[in-house]
Amino acid sequence: MNNSPSPNGSPAPLVEARKLVKRFGDFTAVDGIDVEVQAGEAFGFLGPNGAGKSSTMRMVGAVSPPTDGELKVLGLDPVRDGPQIRARLGVVGQDNALDEQLTVGDNLAIYGRYFDLPRSVIRERIDELLDFVQLKERRDSKVDPLSGGMKRRLVIARSLINDPDMVLLDEPTTGLDPQARHALWERLYGLKQRGVTLILTTHYMDEAEQLCDRLVVMDQGRIVAEGAPSQLIATHASREVIELRFPPGEQVNALPKLDGLGEHVEELPDRVLISSNDAEAVVREVHTRGLEPATVLIRRSTLEDVFLRLTGRTLID
Amino acid sequence: MATPIAVRVLEGHLREYRHTWRGTTISSIATPVLFLAAMGLGLGALVDGGRGVDPAGDITYLAWLAPGLLAVSAMQAGAGDGAFPVMAGLQWIRTYHAVVATPVRPGDLLIGNLIWATIRLTVVGAVFVGVAVAFGAMALGPGLAALAPAVLTGIATCAAVSAFMATRKSDLAMSGLFRFVIVPLFLFSGAFFPLSELPAMVEPVARLNPVWHGVELTRGVALDVPTALHWAIHAGVLSTVFVVGTFLGSIAFARVLRA
DSSP states (O other): OOOOOOOTSSSSOOEEEEEEEEOOOOTEEEEEEEEEOOOTTTEEEEEOOTEEETHHHHHTTSSSSSSEEEEEEBOTTTTTTTTHHHHHEEEEEEEOOTTTTHHHHHHHHHHHHHOOHHHHHHHHHHHHHHHHTTHHHHHHHHTSSHHHHHHHHHHHHHHHTTSSSEEEEESSTTTTOHHHHHHHHHHHHHHHTTTTTEEEESSSSHHHHHHHHHEEEEEEEEEEEEEEEHHHHHSSOOOOEEEOOSSTTOHHGGGGGGGOOOEEEOSSOOOOOEEOOOOHHHHHHHHHTTOOSEEEEEEOOOHHHHHHHHHHHOOOO | OEEEEEHHHHHHHHHHHHHHHHHHHHHHHHHHHHHIIIIIIIIIHHHTTTOOEHHHHEEEOOHHHEEEHHHHHHHHHHHHHHHHEEEEEISSHHHHHTTTTTOOOOOHHHHHHHHHHHHHHHHHHHHHHHHHHHSSOOOOOHHHHTHHHHHHHHHOOOHHHHHHHHOOOTTHHHHHHHIIIIIHHTTSSSSOOOGGGGGGHHHHHHTTTTHHHHHHHHHHHHHHHOOEEEEEEHHHHHHHHHHHHHHHHHHHHHHHHHH
16 A cells, blocks of 8 residues: 555545535536545445436546545545556446457456556466456456356456556446345455455445445435444434335325324335334334234335435435 | 557557457458459449540559559548447447546547557558559559558548547437548549549539548559659648547547546
């Protein structure tokens, strides 16, 4: 890690953003956010599509210049020192952007040369990385026939070819089936264990919960909450959530009778969520009030509930 | 010492070429064979039996056509290299977006592409010259010398087409470009007939075609030695297209990749 300590002795953050803004014409994608990411952290941006996560990632990746505010990445200025910063970053973009006509190995080799790595180093790293992402047997096969999960793992291998100080992952598992997603999480968890700093965006709360030490919740270009996943849940949601589903058409009549139950009642198109620290009591009270929901589910609170509580909307529409 | 960044981009193209060289080499041999046989020999018999392309009667249609074809095929190959890979890299597969997440900058990417186009056009052009020599349509020495202006025609087109395609989002623009720009420039380039055969009102318009400058210079080098003035005018026009195309192209690349 080339991270130099700041004068007060604590290591300088890898990413330091103050009042960071990104505008495209009249549209403000990122609206004055403050973010700090420390070395070794797994840091997440959680939010729905259009929250400004990807625009933030592109600024941190030194490919998109900030419109306003301050940004330092690896202690450098991304506008002035773009190539030096990018030389030390690994990037997994939303698109795989693989050359599908080439082999798995050649995709990595070409990418390694963009960093001007010596060919011998590239050869060694390809072996090691394909081993890490479990694609060793696929080294000489073309990319085209690989499954979605395999391609995504190859993109992760590609992002590591330059042995980066920090890896940026923009929606790493979007579009993958649950099995492929878990395989990918496992690899990302492995990276985290090795001490690689990870920054990821996601609109999946389970992904954020699994991988992030700390995260910010973004909505409409702003940060609406910040903290460790458990801490966010503790602060912004109650311990448990009761999900009530009513037979079609009955939810609208049941709603007034739920008034005052638990700490908070949230109506969704297909169900009603009641947050509470004593779910059993709430369920008893629902029945006492003469309501007969079709299903009753008690679960612990998740980041999804945090988001819903903060914005009144769900993460995935 | 660090490898110049555009050269790293070029290396990527070379590695890709290892997989594609067979197909492209076959088509780069087949195309001139077909054109020289059909137009040079077939149409040529008709032309040479009539008024001919050379008042003195020394130059056959085949010999006159060959350098023109060399220039326009370089132009078409350049247009292809400026269109498909750029559209794929920026919009379809978005490989360029992954490339510029490394120390490579958008301008390096374009320049690497153009260096690669220069190499590829030189190889394809040399194959063409070989075929033309076998047909008796060209002498080897002047034919090889004519590669330089033909390649310049090709990379000027490649730079201009790259710049244009980088401003487009959909592939509709690409078919439009070929149908309404590249094909007319190809037909009215003076490769197949002298522009002086056109009606007096159309001829000056056709002479504005930059590809005509490429055809004139390539033909001049293949059949005769052009004067310094000829060189200056024709090469000047082509170089201007190349430089302006490259300049606008790097702006257009940065606009997409650094938004």
